[in-house]
Amino acid sequence: MKILAVDDEPIFLQLLQATLTDLGYTDLTRVTSGKEALDLIQSSPDSFDCFLLDIKMPGMNGIELCHAIRALPEFRRTPIMMNTVLNDRAAIDDAFAAGATDYLTKPINRAEIKARLGMVATLVAERKRRDSSVANGAATSEHHGRGYSFPFELLEVSGSVEFLALENYLLTLGKIRSLGIAATGIHVANGEEIFAMGGPDGFADTVIDIGDCIADTLKRSNYMLAYAGNSNFVYLTGRLSTPNMLDFSLELNAKIAEFETLYTELGIDLPQLVVGAPALGNLLSPPGPKQILGRAMKNAAREVEKHADLLAA
Amino acid sequence: MTSEQVSQLDVVLAAVKEQFQHTLTYRILEIEKLMIEIDKGEPAAPRLAAISDMAHKTAGVASTIGHVKLGSIASKIDAKIGRIGTGNNTAVDWATFRPKLSDFLDKMEESLDVD
Numbered sequence: 001m002k003i004l005a006v007d008d009e010p011i012f013l014q015l016l017q018a019t020l021t022d023l024g025y026t027d028l029t030r031v032t033s034g035k036e037a038l039d040l041i042q043s044s045p046d047s048f049d050c051f052l053l054d055i056k057m058p059g060m061n062g063i064e065l066c067h068a069i070r071a072l073p074e075f076r077r078t079p080i081m082m083n084t085v086l087n088d089r090a091a092i093d094d095a096f097a098a099g100a101t102d103y104l105t106k107p108i109n110r111a112e113i114k115a116r117l118g119m120v121a122t123l124v125a126e127r128k129r130r131d132s133s134v135a136n137g138a139a140t141s142e143h144h145g146r147g148y149s150f151p152f153e154l155l156e157v158s159g160s161v162e163f164l165a166l167e168n169y170l171l172t173l174g175k176i177r178s179l180g181i182a183a184t185g186i187h188v189a190n191g192e193e194i195f196a197m198g199g200p201d202g203f204a205d206t207v208i209d210i211g212d213c214i215a216d217t218l219k220r221s222n223y224m225l226a227y228a229g230n231s232n233f234v235y236l237t238g239r240l241s242t243p244n245m246l247d248f249s250l251e252l253n254a255k256i257a258e259f260e261t262l263y264t265e266l267g268i269d270l271p272q273l274v275v276g277a278p279a280l281g282n283l284l285s286p287p288g289p290k291q292i293l294g295r296a297m298k299n300a301a302r303e304v305e306k307h308a309d310l311l312a313a
Numbered sequence: 314m315t316s317e318q319v320s321q322l323d324v325v326l327a328a329v330k331e332q333f334q335h336t337l338t339y340r341i342l343e344i345e346k347l348m349i350e351i352d353k354g355e356p357a358a359p360r361l362a363a364i365s366d367m368a369h370k371t372a373g374v375a376s377t378i379g380h381v382k383l384g385s386i387a388s389k390i391d392a393k394i395g396r397i398g399t400g401n402n403t404a405v406d407w408a409t410f411r412p413k414l415s416d417f418l419d420k421m422e423e424s425l426d427v428d
Binding site for chain 2: 009011021106108
């Protein structure tokens, strides 16, 4: 895995390189400024599989660099891990909003960096395999051959992040700070039928349409949205600013209904979107702040069961 | 981890520690100079920003190479200066903040004595 590390402290870069080499990641390029990094990335678009960015740097800071990398089409999906001393809520929020996949705080913790980079390496390997299938004609698109359960990014959908980033965001905030967050699940009740009718590509297009509708409905709130696979969407809002479930559901379904003519022409059923009650963090709940994502999706599934007769009609 | 890998890591770590010591010496002198300038009434904001940058860089490395207390105090100094920087009463804040900066310098010097 080809990694680019950006940090204005050369001593830290040396330490990082020693640690990564020790973990088997030997292909590391080091630069000490955001500008240098961006010049390097732009001059060689196939050059890096993963970025490790410091945040506080003179000139272009790590958040700005993260934004700039994400704006390059070749790197829209490349994992970006922030690696910084800063652990305040604003820095974490800004990093994930800018497109960071993960967030590590200094000092270097060998076990932590091993686990988090291991996850990134798996992701990179999967994407390379898929890109190569598309390139050699074995697959017609990046969604080709993907199962119904597969989570994917809602590229171009405002406020969206990949599901892994949403999980990492909650892990970074930790249990106490996650108490201020509400997670809401949305389930596409007829998702399996749409997948069967449209195939992976048609289903992916529908998921993007739904993502756009959710983003549009949430436009007055601060939120982070992800698609978790299996027809499940989850979005995070502030605990006190989460929209009313019923109002949100009505507005969302009205927006998707605007696609009815198009879907009819395509021979695909209109998605039935069911919104669950928001899941809130609780000090007594099971360990791991990302548990609220699972609970949010369960709440949506419960609503589907509750209204099964209505949905079938 | 093989013994060869361990020794390679040790070699890098020893070199990094030595470099860190040199940097620390430079930063101690630089921070003292900036503090004196602020005491004399020179504009505080750019000097505090420079101190914040040095504290930030120290925080990133210190704990990783074993100077946990120094790393922690450096982080606090960095965060504190960030808050002062946004306030309008730098002069008042400087009076209360200066002793904390002196503690930071003491901790940096202690770290020089350790290795």
